[in-house]
Amino acid sequence: MNTSQLTESKKSHHKLNGFTLDDIGDDHMYTGLETPMKANAFKLSNEEKKEKIAILFEEIMDTMGLDLTDDSLKGTPKRVAKMYIDEIFSGLDPKNKPKVALFDNKYQYNQMLVEKDITFYSNCEHHFVPIIGKAHVAYISSGKVIGLSKLNRIVQYFAKRPQVQERLTNQIANELKTILDTEDVAVIIDAKHLCVSSRGIKDDTSATVTSYYGGKFNNASKISELHNYINN
Ligand SMILES: [Zn+2]
Helix, strand or coil, rough: CCCHHHHHHHHHHHCCEECCCCHHHCCCCCCCCCCCCCCCCCCCCCHHHHHHHHHHHHHHHCCEEEECCCCCCCCCHHHHHHHHHHHHHHHHHHHHHHCCCEEECCCCCCCEEEEEEEEEEEEECCCCCCCEEEEEEEEEECCCECCHHHHHHHHHHHCCCEECCHHHHHHHHHHHHHHCCCCCEEEEEEEEEEEHHCCCCCCCCCCCEEEEEEHCCCCCCHHHHHHHHHHH
């Protein structure tokens, strides 16, 4: 295969909804609820992944002309590899999904429960730079309740993936619906994308808000009640 054939096949492989990557440019879009993963995503162990990423990241730094014998730089490839697998992208590994215990709703509390201002750090899957934001999650019990810290842990698990904000919102909502066995969940995410503020259009003031309102939350008075709690 010559170079131009390779370029062509890469282009067609990356066609999204009929658009090429060049057409899409810096505009963010996503293709589904599930994070796109390869069928053999877990063939390598986490240790093997770290070794491989360290080699590849060293290659990137070397290509940019950085001197990897410098004391300050030589540990970076291994540090980045460890950070990717153990920390900022640890949510790709289903083994890290929080185990959630449910309790009977013995107080018979049947109004909405809101956990607001959950700070999270994620990374944009189009540029691999941070998304920093707050998530607000709410549910109305169908008979079971969940520990409050678990709501936070569910947000953190899905944030620790290469993400787009729309998918992050829906993945959190979907997980809550499954665990709590109810449609009555809401998720609002308010976040800053460093790929918008620190590069590209360099807009430092804008924020992106996404929301999911399911079941009983899909109602103007419930939504305004929820917004009142969040804004107080
Ligand atoms: Zn981006």
